Amino acid sequence: MVTAGSVIAGYRVERLLGVGGMGSVYLAQNPELPRLDALKLLTGELSRQPEFRARFIREADVASKLSHPNIVSVYSRGEAEDGSLWIAMQYVDGTDADAALKSGTMTPARAIHIVAEVAKALDYAHQHHVVHRDVKPGNFLLSGPPGVNERVLLGDFGIARALDDVGLTMTGSVVATMAYAAPEVLSGHPFDGRADIYSLTCTLFRLLTGKTPFSGANGPAAVMMAHLHRPPPRVTDLAPGLPPALDGVIATGMAKDPALRFRSAQELAFAASAALRDHTGTAPLAAVPSSEVSLYPQRQADGGWWQPESGGRTMLSPAGAPTQMRPPPTSPTVPRRRLWIMGVAAVVALVAGGTTAAVLLGGSPEERAAPVDPTTSSTPPTPTAPPVAPTVAASALGGFLPTGESVSAAIGGGVLTERPPAPIPFDNSSYFTSDAQCIGAWSSAQKATYGGSGFQGFQARTVFDQSTTGYYVTNATVAVATFPSAERAEDFRAAQQAAWAPCANRTLTLTMPAGFTRDVQLGAVSTDAAGILTLPQTWPDLPQQVCQRALAVRNNVVVDVHACAQRPADPVNPDDAATIRRLNPGVAVANLVLTKMDGS
Numbered sequence: 001m002v003t004a005g006s007v008i009a010g011y012r013v014e015r016l017l018g019v020g021g022m023g024s025v026y027l028a029q030n031p032e033l034p035r036l037d038a039l040k041l042l043t044g045e046l047s048r049q050p051e052f053r054a055r056f057i058r059e060a061d062v063a064s065k066l067s068h069p070n071i072v073s074v075y076s077r078g079e080a081e082d083g084s085l086w087i088a089m090q091y092v093d094g095t096d097a098d099a100a101l102k103s104g105t106m107t108p109a110r111a112i113h114i115v116a117e118v119a120k121a122l123d124y125a126h127q128h129h130v131v132h133r134d135v136k137p138g139n140f141l142l143s144g145p146p147g148v149n150e151r152v153l154l155g156d157f158g159i160a161r162a163l164d165d166v167g168l169t170m171t172g173s174v175v176a177t178m179a180y181a182a183p184e185v186l187s188g189h190p191f192d193g194r195a196d197i198y199s200l201t202c203t204l205f206r207l208l209t210g211k212t213p214f215s216g217a218n219g220p221a222a223v224m225m226a227h228l229h230r231p232p233p234r235v236t237d238l239a240p241g242l243p244p245a246l247d248g249v250i251a252t253g254m255a256k257d258p259a260l261r262f263r264s265a266q267e268l269a270f271a272a273s274a275a276l277r278d279h280t281g282t283a284p285l286a287a288v289p290s291s292e293v294s295l296y297p298q299r300q301a302d303g304g305w306w307q308p309e310s311g312g313r314t315m316l317s318p319a320g321a322p323t324q325m326r327p328p329p330t331s332p333t334v335p336r337r338r339l340w341i342m343g344v345a346a347v348v349a350l351v352a353g354g355t356t357a358a359v360l361l362g363g364s365p366e367e368r369a370a371p372v373d374p375t376t377s378s379t380p381p382t383p384t385a386p387p388v389a390p391t392v393a394a395s396a397l398g399g400f401l402p403t404g405e406s407v408s409a410a411i412g413g414g415v416l417t418e419r420p421p422a423p424i425p426f427d428n429s430s431y432f433t434s435d436a437q438c439i440g441a442w443s444s445a446q447k448a449t450y451g452g453s454g455f456q457g458f459q460a461r462t463v464f465d466q467s468t469t470g471y472y473v474t475n476a477t478v479a480v481a482t483f484p485s486a487e488r489a490e491d492f493r494a495a496q497q498a499a500w501a502p503c504a505n506r507t508l509t510l511t512m513p514a515g516f517t518r519d520v521q522l523g524a525v526s527t528d529a530a531g532i533l534t535l536p537q538t539w540p541d542l543p544q545q546v547c548q549r550a551l552a553v554r555n556n557v558v559v560d561v562h563a564c565a566q567r568p569a570d571p572v573n574p575d576d577a578a579t580i581r582r583l584n585p586g587v588a589v590a591n592l593v594l595t596k597m598d599g600s
Contacts, residue, residue: 002016002024002026002041008026008028008039008041008080008086009031009078009079009080009086010031010032011028011029011030011031011037011039011086011088012028012029012031013026013027013028013039014026014027014028014029014036015027017038023040023041023042023043024040024041024043025038025039025040025041026038026039026040026041027039027091028088030088035091036091037075037088037089037090037091038088038089038090038091039086039087039088039089040086040087040088040089041080041084041085041086042056042084042085042086043084047083047084047085048083053085056085056087057077057085059087059157060074060077060087061077062130062157063089063157064077065128065130066124066125066128066130066157068120068121068124068125069153070117070118070120070121070124070152070153070154071121071124071125071153071154071157072089072090072092072141072153072154072155072156072157073089073090074087074088074089074090074157075088075089075090076088090153092141092143092153092155093143094141094142094143094144094151095141095142096137096138096139096140096141096142097114097137097138097140097142097152097203097207098136098137098138098140098206099138100142100146101137101206101207101210101288101293102290102293103290104287104288104289104290104293105146105287106207106210106287106288107146107285107286107287108208108242108276108285109276109285110146110147110150110287111204111207111208112204112269112272112273112276113147113148113150113152114140114142114150114152114207115200115203115204115207115268115269115272116266116269116272116273117151117152118135118140118152118154118200118203118265119200119264119265119266119268119269120265120266121153121154122135122154122193122196122197122200122265123264123265123266125157125193125196126192126193126196126264126265130157131191131192131193131195131196132154132156132157132196132199133185133195133196134156134177134180134199135154135180135196135199135200135203136177136179136180136199136202136203137203137206137207139154139155139156140152140153140154140155140203141153141154141155177199178220178223178224178227179202179206179212179213179214179215179223180198180199180202180203180212181195181198181199181224181227182194182195182198182199182227182258183198183227183228183256184258186224186227186228187228191258192258193265194258194259194261195258196265197253197261197262197264197265197268198253198254198255198258198261200253200265200268201232201249201250201252201253201254201261201268202254204249204250204253204268204272205233205235205250205254207288208235208239208242208246208288209235209238209239209288209292210238210288210289210292210293210294211238211292211293211294212294213226213227213232213233213254214226214227214230214233215294228256229256231251232250232251232253232254232255233250234247234250235247235250239288241285241286242285243275243276245274245275245501246272246275246276248271248275248494248497248498248501249268249271249272249275249498249501251491251494251498252268252271252491252494252495252497252498252499253268253498255491255494255495256491257454257488257491259452259453259454260453260454260488260491260492260494260495261495262495262498262499263437263499264437267437267499267502268498270437270501270502271498271499271501271502273502274501274502274504275501391482391484391485391486391555391556392482392555392556392557392597393457393482394456394457394458394482395457397457397458397459397480397481397482397557398421398459399596400459400480400557400559400593400596400597401421401459401460401461401478401480401593402461402463402476402478402589402592402593402596403418403463404416404417404418404463406592407463407476407563407589407592408465408474410581410585410588410589410591410592411474411476411563411565411581411582411585411588411589412474412565412566412578412582413465413473413474413475413565413566414465414474415465416463416464416465416474416475417463417464417465418461418462418463419461419462419463419464420461421459421460421461422445422459422460422461423458423459424447424458425445425446425447425449425450425451425458425460425479426443426445426446426447426460426477427446427447427448428443428446429446429447429448430511430513431510431511431512432508432510432511433509433511434509435503435506435508435509436448437499437502437503438500438502438503438506438508438522440496440499440500441499441500441503441504441522441535441549442503442508442510442520442522442537442549442562443477443549443562444460444477444478444479444549444551444560444561444562445460445477445478445479445560445562449496449499449560450481453483453492453495454483454484454488455481455482455483455492455558456481456482456483456484457481457482458479458480458481458482459479459480459481460477460478460479460480461477461478462475462476462477462478463475463476464476471542471545472564473542473544473545473564473565473566474564474565474566475563475564476561476562476563476564476585476589477561477562477563478559478560478561478563478589478590478593479558479559479560479561480557480558480559480560480593481557481558481560482556482557483556483557483558484556485556486553486555486556488556489553489555489556489557489558490553492553492558493533493551493552493553493558496533496551497525497527497533500525500533500535500549501525503522504522504523504524504525504535505522505523505524506521506522507519507520507521507522508520508522518539518541519539519540519541520537520538520539520547521537521538521539521540522535522536522537523535523536523537523538524536528587530552530587530591531552531553532550532551532552532587532590532591533549533550533551533552534548534549534550534551534584534586534587535548535549536548536549537549537564543567544566544567545564545565545566545567546564546565546566546567546582546583546585547562547563547564547565547585547586548561548562548563548564548584548585548586548587549561549562549586550562550563550586550587550589550590551590552590552593552594554594554597554598555597557597559590559593559594559597561586561589561590561593562586563585563586563588563589564585565581565582565583565585566582567582567583568582568583
């Protein structure tokens with residue numbers, strides 16, 4: 001029995017702070033320094049189990065390697081005289097993001113600041129091959145007054161594990177908070193840091209709206225199925241005053257396919273910040289009212305995280321990982337399909353008693369990803385979808401590429417030279433010594449853009465007219481790519497819209513193959529009346545040229561264009577169709593492809 005005054009490994013216990021799934025957390029005096037630490041003790045029963053001892057030690061070892069200003073520090077670990085394992089961690093005075101939300105002080109600007117700070121911690125952890133696995137508002141520790149200087153720390157790496165770790169986490173286990181869990185985690189598939197990006201996007205959704213994604217689903221099983229199958233929700237449906245661009249940010253961050261999500265947590269934060277900057281309202285966006293914040297079940301004693309104090313709460317270091325629940329052992333008489341359903345039932349059973357679930361799923365990855373039998377779920381059957389146009393085959397793409405003659409007729413330039421079609425994306429990453437995340441906003445058909453996107457077929461063509469200056473004043477690079485479905489193509493478009501947003505209204509410096517540098521000024525991202533995503537560009541050293549990025553989707557085909565034309569002489573005649581096409585060369589060339597597709 002640990003009481004105030006007890007000494008554990010030299011730490012003098014002041015008081016109990018809370019109880020978690022793997023042990024208890026105490027406020028304790030550091031034996032060598034004049035400070036208070038949070039001391040976590042693994043329960044005696046678990047300390048005697050080799051599997052849990054290994055898990056606890058691994059928790060401390062992994063977390064202790066993460067040294068970052070936005071991550072709660074782990075100081076030491078060891079074994080007490082009675083054999084109990086302990087870990088000493090940073091004690092942080094403050095509150096958490098969920099408590100701040102419930103207090104009515106969470107403005108959109110504060111929410112995005114918090115997410116941006118947590119994003120730094122996650123990207124750092126991912127670079128060190130560590131996935132957090134339980135990203136949620138309650139794990140974001142806040143210290144200091146709200147504003148740009150508010151300190152944000154990510155806590156509870158207690159259920160994080162190294163990507164290269166093998167054997168210490170039970171095979172097939174799922175440890176996640178249901179409201180924020182990525183589809184690949186819930187389905188028992190392999191996952192990486194992109195699962196944290198999904199959870200961070202879900203957290204952003206809650207901080208902006210007061211609700212978790214899919215909060216209207218009827219029960220935890222329905223929430224799980226929504227994460228697996230339903231499209232991401234829109235923040236503007238719950239908070240109409242928010243910029244619509246945030247819907248695209250959420251759609252990208254919560255893409256079912258990890259390859260279509262943001263490439264980093266900070267890319268998500270940049271996109272959210274850019275979307276908020278686009279707010280055109282006359283008054284600052286208000287905080288989410290306390291009355292609009294939905295509640296979800298809390299673990300006993302607030303999860304072992306907090307010490308109640310008058311006028312507020314004091315943040316403690318994390319409690320342990322949630323208790324794990326094992327399904328019945330595999331037996332030749334129990335079909336794998338039945339084991340998967342039993343695993344889903346275990347999720348429901350755990351979530352019904354709290355928000356954190358740890359489940360062992362049986363069966364192969366394909367069987368684990370199979371839909372739940374309707375007889376085991378209260379989720380209503382999905383309505384039959386309306387007929388859709390047949391998907392375009394990859395073999396048809398070459399016929400959609402425009403010729404040099406058709407591009408010249410659309411945007412000028414005289415006789416344009418055609419390069420042979422390319423069946424794979426281009427790699428121009430060497431042009432960027434910084435701002436490499438903006439390569440897709442700068443040019444079309446890039447390997448960095450399409451890598452991991454799930455495209456099935458690809459064709460690209462470049463046409464150009466070389467001027468006396470050595471530059472291609474009139475030119476176009478056009479790519480067409482097929483995806484497995486129209487939905488996947490739209491997901492790609494949404495991902496690109498979100499990726500372009502933080503690059504808008506910026507000047508990028510490119511290092512050209514000959515060794516000299518050029519600056520390109522990017523304009524604002526917009527969508528025209530036909531749904532074509534656009535981004536204008538200008539080159540200060542070539543003022544007679546106007547360039548434009550354009551991206552469109554038709555069925556399961558993405559049309560990806562970068563085009564430049566000779567700037568029309570002033571004054572511009574707005575009624576002249578040819579002049580308008582030269583001012584919007586990307587859209588003009590994209591329409592050439594779309595017209596070919598519509599006529600095929």
